[in-house]
Amino acid sequence: MAILPASKDGDPNSRYMAYxxxxxxxxxxxxxxxxxxxxxxxxxxxxxxxxxxCSYDGRYAFTAGGQDCTVFSWELNLSSLEASAGLGGKxxxxxxxxxxxxxxxxxxxxxxxxxxxxxxxxxxxxxxETRLVSTRIPLADVPFLMRALGFYPTExxxxxxxxEVKFSRYAETRNYVTDIDLEEFIKLYVNHRPAxxxxxxxxxxxxxxxxxxxxxxxxxxxRDELLELLQARGExxxxxxxxxxxxxxxxxxxxxxxxxxxVFESMLPPEISMETFATDILGFxxxxxxxxxxxxxxx
Numbered sequence: 001m002a003i004l005p006a007s008k009d010g011d012p013n014s015r016y017m018a019y020x021x022x023x024x025x026x027x028x029x030x031x032x033x034x035x036x037x038x039x040x041x042x043x044x045x046x047x048x049x050x051x052x053x054c055s056y057d058g059r060y061a062f063t064a065g066g067q068d069c070t071v072f073s074w075e076l077n078l079s080s081l082e083a084s085a086g087l088g089g090k091x092x093x094x095x096x097x098x099x100x101x102x103x104x105x106x107x108x109x110x111x112x113x114x115x116x117x118x119x120x121x122x123x124x125x126x127x128x129e130t131r132l133v134s135t136r137i138p139l140a141d142v143p144f145l146m147r148a149l150g151f152y153p154t155e156x157x158x159x160x161x162x163x164e165v166k167f168s169r170y171a172e173t174r175n176y177v178t179d180i181d182l183e184e185f186i187k188l189y190v191n192h193r194p195a196x197x198x199x200x201x202x203x204x205x206x207x208x209x210x211x212x213x214x215x216x217x218x219x220x221x222x223r224d225e226l227l228e229l230l231q232a233r234g235e236x237x238x239x240x241x242x243x244x245x246x247x248x249x250x251x252x253x254x255x256x257x258x259x260x261x262x263v264f265e266s267m268l269p270p271e272i273s274m275e276t277f278a279t280d281i282l283g284f285x286x287x288x289x290x291x292x293x294x295x296x297x298x299x
Contacts, residue, residue: 003030007058010078018061018076020044020052025063027076029085034095034191037088040081044072092183098190107149111189114148115182136179139165145185151193155235161192207274220271227264249281 004016004027015030019041026041045065053062061074088094096103099111118137123129137145142165143158153161165188166176180188204219210229211219230237237245243263250267269276278284 002052002054002061004054004058004076005056007076007078009059009076011082014082016058016076016078016081018052018054020049020063023048025049025052025061025074027061027078027081029081034187035085035088036098037085037094038081040084044074045070092186095183095186095190099186108186111145111149111186112182114145115185118145136181137185138179139177142180142185142188146189146193149189151189153192157192161188164188203274203278207277214271218273220273221277223264223268223270223272226268226272246281249283 001017001019004018006012007016010016017028017030019026019028021041023043023045024041025044026039029035029038044063045068047068048066049063050066051064054060055062058078059076061076062071063074064071089097093103096108099105100107102108115137118141122137122141139162142162143153146153146158146161165180165184166178168177170176207219207221210226211221213219227242230242231239246267247263252263252267268281272281
């Protein structure tokens with residue numbers, strides 16, 4: 001990435017950035033906010049680009065390829081990029097369009113309802129006092145909203161999201177942001193949610209790496225080994241955390257911490273296949289395609 005020097009071609013109040021990816025060169029209007037209309041990219045070296053440089057006046061970008069042994073000069077049309085951003089809509093319109101169904105779709109209405117529910121919950125659902133209507137919710141409620149919408153980020157991803165909002169105005173005000181409104185939450189959601197869900201093949205590959213094939217060639221993971229992996233690898237979970245998650249997933253309530261081992265035995269089979277994990281535990285709908293009966297690779 002390279003910040004372009006001030007140029008007469010674009011908006012004098014805007015700054016611009018040139019960047020390269022594996023095989024593309026692009027320009028971006030700053031600041032980065034996730035608006036797709038503020039960015040443009042195209043393939044510059046089909047076999048891969050190795051480096052980027054910009055001219056002193058911000059009018060040109062230069063890219064060098066790898067195996068093709070070429071250097072290209074690109075003229076940057078910043079006014080065209082500004083026009084494209086303007087045609088994409090102002091304010092929140094580009095972000096609404098990134099939601100399934102747009103501003104009038106069911107996902108936006110669901111986000112609104114969950115957001116308002118968080119506002120009510122923060123004032124106590126059973127209170128008889130006059131409601132203090134607010135347009136914001138505490139930043140600590142963001143993880144619950146994300147999960148309610150079907151996005152299950154890791155603890156590290158949640159911390160990154162919260163820090164993004166928390167320090168968003170620190171340079172100007174020297175104060176932390178401790179709450180968020182609906183529009184800010186929508187931007188956070190569309191910028192951080194995965195472009196696609198977990199693919200069936202990804203789950204299959206995980207079981208091939210972690211599990212062992214049975215006599216039918218189906219890969220399974222031993223129950224005790226799975227529980228140990230969840231507690232010892234990646235983002236560690238305590239036994240109580242596991243018990244709470246699994247009882248919630250399978251619909252069992254009122255389980256005490258003292259009987260977690262027996263609960264695991266009653267909830268989980270001794271050998272867990274991908275189909276069992278995805279359908280019976282996670283509650284995903286049964287896939288129509290059969291699991292590929294191929295052997296895993298040595299790692």
